[in-house]
Amino acid sequence: MPVCNIVDHRSNSYNTKVMIVFEDSCHDNCVIGSSQFPHHDKDVDYLGFKETSIEEGLKFGSKIQNDITMYIYDLGTDNYSDYQSIIPNNNINIYTKLNI
Numbered sequence: 624m625p626v627c628n629i630v631d632h633r634s635n636s637y638n639t640k641v642m643i644v645f646e647d648s649c650h651d652n653c654v655i656g657s658s659q660f661p662h663h664d665k666d667v668d669y670l671g672f673k674e675t676s677i678e679e680g681l682k683f684g685s686k687i688q689n690d691i692t693m694y695i696y697d698l699g700t701d702n703y704s705d706y707q708s709i710i711p712n713n714n715i716n717i718y719t720k721l722n723i
Contacts, residue, residue, distance in 0.1 A: 626684040627660065628692040635697065642673040643680040644694040651692065660690045674698060 627648045633641060648660040672680070677695065684693050 625687045625689065625691055626681060626693050627658070627690040629695065630692060631695045633695055633697050638698070639677050640698045641675060641677060641680070642671065642696040642698055643675055643677075644672075644696070645670040645680075645684060645687065645691050646694070648690040648692045663689045 628651075647663065648658070649662045651657045652659050672683070680693055680695070684691055
């Protein structure tokens with residue numbers, strides 16, 4: 624069950640060309656009311672991909688063995704401050720394309 628949660632931050636939910644950020648679902652275990660996920664030896668810190676689609680994101684996410692959360696953002700958002708709410712110290716590697 625790799626993609627366990629999807630958080631959609633798009634302003635237009637009908638546009639499927641997006642930027643996607645993955646993180647281990649266990650990172651949110653401390654949130655009150657959240658589902659609880661096990662920690663893994665090799666956590667997925669943060670992986671970000673721009674110029675992709677939701678379909679490609681789900682395909683890529685299904686290959687990750689950990690339980691992950693997929694965050695969806697509007698394509699073309701170059702201001703990484705949008706991600707600071709989920710990424711401490713803006714610690715993210717942004718890739719142009721998914722390698723599926």
